[in-house]
Amino acid sequence: MIQESDLIASDILYEWLLRRGDTALILGHRVSEWCGHAPVLEEDIALANIALDLIGQARLWLGYAGEVEDKGRGENELAFLRDAWDFRNVLLAEQPNGDFGKTLMRQFLIDAWQDALLSALKTSANERIAEIAVKAGKEVTYHLDRSSDLVIRLGDGTQESHRRMQAALDALWPYAGEMFSADAVDEAMAAAGLAPNPQTLRPGWDETVGEVFKQATLTQPQSDFAHKGGLTGRHSEHLGHLLSEMQFLQRAYPGAAW
């Protein structure tokens, strides 16, 4: 069996795992904020389910990250005892829910990316990564089916639903590019055969979302401008507020077991 330590420095792997875990965690947290407030009961169920899947995935990635870091931190220490600048989620994940259309569009853009990423990770030379990718991949494929379907139905629904979906797309598009940006961490992971270079995922993603937008009668923005920083810890103002809530109990009662 190949040890990941043979393939890559542990700090690079750790950093990369945080990007996976934090993105799942923060997006899952945002989705969970909907609890009890969805537009229709079926969506209450679906949103709870997606949040549950995502936080489940976060546990796998962060648990592994903690092992790789090897400083005795587990999923909970990583989730609840880091401040914003140590989080490595993409900015898109932390964007506020807005209306249901914005939440849905955020989910769709990320689902399509996660689906491509996890699909590639199934053949990672790192067994743990491949294992997690198989498990998470099944869930995310379902998420993508659902979000594609809803984007199409609401994009091509009433004038009002079309308007809201287009507004959501326009507002979130500048946050899509970060998902495909590559830095030294990504390049090292790719070189070691542990993960795809994110840039290689873009053409497939473009095709997936392009096809959905067409069916949804939505106009894909032309701008290439992309907000960046989340993957290296430079976040929007939103993340700090999210964390102050998420981390309250662990911060206020240090050392307690729950």
Add this chain to the structure above:
Amino acid sequence: MIQESDLIASDILYEWLLRRGDTALILGHRVSEWCGHAPVLEEDIALANIALDLIGQARLWLGYAGEVEDKGRGENELAFLRDAWDFRNVLLAEQPNGDFGKTLMRQFLIDAWQDALLSALKTSANERIAEIAVKAGKEVTYHLDRSSDLVIRLGDGTQESHRRMQAALDALWPYAGEMFSADAVDEAMAAAGLAPNPQTLRPGWDETVGEVFKQATLTQPQSDFAHKGGLTGRHSEHLGHLLSEMQFLQRAYPGAAW
């Protein structure tokens, strides 16, 4: 000079001081949430000013409470390191801002009460209380002038502004009664000549707000029902969320000086 310790048990005085300090702190916090989002620039200024006054008052009350408690806790330990159940503010203070009308109505109902209370406290047998009451009283009298004036102008403005002010009054009225409830703490304070029994403030308050509502063409709700619990630490669900934000830095970086 009479020592307050001659007049009353320190735990009762402490409890009573927390009620003053926490109400000012939590209301001030709520008002400060408006920063940069007021309907008109003059109100941005006024709201910042009111928040500033209230938090200033909280510092005086909580600072004194810390001395009375005599466990080495100052204003910051009391503000930032107690959880919700140890807060003693009236429930009205922690109610969410809602629209400007709701914020204004909450302020008016509390201003009219604080004004009466502080006015009575100027003659407290406890010098510190009397001193604080003199200083805070001036500020609160100005707050009451402003909020009365605005309630009248918006109550008797457009149909829409009238509707919103009436809705605010109807929603908040059930939280007014708590300000005049009296328990053993209040009775002990009153018996010692340190503070009025809150019940005695009601008739004057009724007159003040009744006159303003008349001029504002607002209908005062008839119900006597009053939500209670804030003064004894049984709060609404809102306070915990407020504190998770307010206390974040002190919780996340224990022991740091700022």
Add this chain to the structure above:
Amino acid sequence: MSEEERAFQERIDRGEKIEPTDWMPEGYRKTLIRQIGQHAHSEIVGQLPEGNWITRAPTLERKVILLAKVQDEAGHGLYLYCAAETLGVSRDELIELLHAGKMKYSSIFNYPTLTWADIGAVGWLVDGAAIMNQVPLQRTSFGPYSRAMVRICKEESFHQRQGFDIMMKMAGGTPEQHRMAQDALNRFWYPSLMMFGPSDKESVHSAQSMSWKIKINTNDELRQKFVDQTVPQAEYLGLTVPDDQLKWNQEKNGYDFSEPDWSEFFEVLKGNGPCNKERLDARIKAWEDGAWVRDGLMAHADKSTVARTAAE
């Protein structure tokens, strides 16, 4: 009693299930719609007090468990609305009645969840009381309701165990955690007792409902059973039930206990609970904010039908 009514009662007495297409008295239908609808509404509104702590769950595992629980509850709401729909009332009609204040949901959800221990107490006490009410309803006479109850009870008892597990951690944790656990018990004890409703002596509908097997046990029977089951659990947790009068009564082989303050119960029912307005406002806001989504989905479905028809 008419011939039909007599035959209907005999079917029930024989333990047969009534199905939606069977003849049934109007009162039976109405009572069931009210009861199932209120139960469905309770599942939906019940998401809110728990949702209040999802974003603050103290560990990722607890967060996942709570999400799964809330998801189950929304699912229960769905089964129950479906069961009600078989009686000729739509989900939207029921929701509109809820929003108009013309239908109730369980008053327990008008109490706030103030600490993490409350999430434990809701599972342990509130779900515990709910199960006590629901287990007998698996044998209720109306088929769809009975079948929904079978599924629901299985999941609810799982939730109750999870709630008790939280209470164990909290009661046996740090002094602050123990204090939270005791505080939660103090606040939820009497409201949980109220969940069984006032003494049957006060209730006019009970006799009819019992003969229809819409109601199986009396409120007082169930309340006694709940107390008898819960007090030893509280003792096991090292928590004190907030009732000075609580005492084992050897003779009746059960506990003597204080009645809840029924004036509080009626106040909450009237709308004066700590969270009535917030809960209903939150649901109405969700419904209104979501109108464009429901309209959009409907419009798309219509377009698709037209497209399919044209293609045929």
Add this chain to the structure above:
Amino acid sequence: MSEEERAFQERIDRGEKIEPTDWMPEGYRKTLIRQIGQHAHSEIVGQLPEGNWITRAPTLERKVILLAKVQDEAGHGLYLYCAAETLGVSRDELIELLHAGKMKYSSIFNYPTLTWADIGAVGWLVDGAAIMNQVPLQRTSFGPYSRAMVRICKEESFHQRQGFDIMMKMAGGTPEQHRMAQDALNRFWYPSLMMFGPSDKESVHSAQSMSWKIKINTNDELRQKFVDQTVPQAEYLGLTVPDDQLKWNQEKNGYDFSEPDWSEFFEVLKGNGPCNKERLDARIKAWEDGAWVRDGLMAHADKSTVARTAAE
């Protein structure tokens, strides 16, 4: 140049103040409206990044100081809108131009405040740069603008000291606090240098504005002055200015330093800064949500006028 224009320029050259009722060239008026309006908008939008930390200020004293500062800034906005109004444009017109994207505010406020140290850095660097710009403007040729600047500069220098005080606490605090302080300097250094605008060589309006004394110093002069003032302060704090090229130049008696990335400047100006959309959306939302308040106050004022007139 017409006779009037010549006389106008001579008044300015003599150091006389131009008052609102005096004759002035259209270009002078327009440039001033743009400049004062943008300055006013900056004060208003500038509340938002600081407001982001008011609810999380780490001590009550810090919270009070920050509230007072933000209140001052709203006050500055008020003076400046008043100064602009003397030129024949209303506050509401200016605000509408802002909301329509037809007027700018200082790009620095399109950067987020991510830690408490950012509040220090905003005071130290952003207010520091603003003062550097504003002190000479106390001598600007337009009377109302000049007088507004006198009041504003006094308060701003107070704010800058408070910001520096926060930085001292942070830089000299725990390792995490020091890290926050360094991180804040890293993020705010170049955006602060950008506050002086691109090199004057690039700027077409500069020469005219300088002869009108609407602009007193060149952008490069002020930037150099800011760097020379700030670098020793950073050293005093034990923080590292994020510029490898930074070096004392004995010959010019000032620092050599790297230019900011002007492509970033123009991107932010175009709307692609980290917070452009959020800042403008927040202001538009405040304005729209507040429409009923402004309408209500107006309606009441009208009623009162009618009532007074009738009573006379």
